[in-house]
Amino acid sequence: MLTWKRIEQCPKIRRLVLNDLRSGLPFTELKTNKLSQLERDEAEGSIVEDHERVITFRLRTWQNLIDRLTSIAGERVAETLLSQIGNSIGRSGMEYSRDRILTEDDLWKVFDMVLQARGWGRCEGLSKEMVSGGSYIFRLRNTPLSYQRRALKPMCYMMRGILTGWLEAYLGTKAKTAVEKSCAAMGNSLCIFEITF
Numbered sequence: 072m073l074t075w076k077r078i079e080q081c082p083k084i085r086r087l088v089l090n091d092l093r094s095g096l097p098f099t100e101l102k103t104n105k106l107s108q109l110e111r112d113e114a115e116g117s118i119v120e121d122h123e124r125v126i127t128f129r130l131r132t133w134q135n136l137i138d139r140l141t142s143i144a145g146e147r148v149a150e151t152l153l154s155q156i157g158n159s160i161g162r163s164g165m166e167y168s169r170d171r172i173l174t175e176d177d178l179w180k181v182f183d184m185v186l187q188a189r190g191w192g193r194c195e196g197l198s199k200e201m202v203s204g205g206s207y208i209f210r211l212r213n214t215p216l217s218y219q220r221r222a223l224k225p226m227c228y229m230m231r232g233i234l235t236g237w238l239e240a241y242l243g244t245k246a247k248t249a250v251e252k253s254c255a256a257m258g259n260s261l262c263i264f265e266i267t268f
Contacts, residue, residue, distance in 0.1 A: 130215055134216060153232060156229060157228070178197055196210050205267070206267040206268075208265050211262045217256035234266060251264050
């Protein structure tokens, strides 16, 4: 029987599972980590992968885009928009990932593989606290908005939304609260998110 422990211990099996995940998840459309293998249509100015057009840009460009949105819309509006967009991404991802999650422990392991495939960082683990309806605590590193940045308060609004949507779709219920309790941009080693149901 193939277990997560076996997958984690064997790099060859992990690579095979990761490739399988890339082929079936909606927000892992980019099935290769090598952009040179994408089809480029210079006349049309597009990049195509598996008959679907994709766009790419550097992380700094993404961070600048979010900073600009925040400066135009204001911090609270930008936070709400990014969290809601993230929630939709998380829900969509769960739709295509559900059959790969056999136990609750698989929640973070599959999520980690998705993050890794897309270059969105890594999920270091998940813990669950049974207070009220229960809290899920995710530990992430190298998230796109906090990577090599400094801030006075947590800033990973979209990732908070992605995690919330991921769990809401899995559990079939709305979260009561979703909070980024620790952020790498504040000098912490990890971004820590707590989603309570």
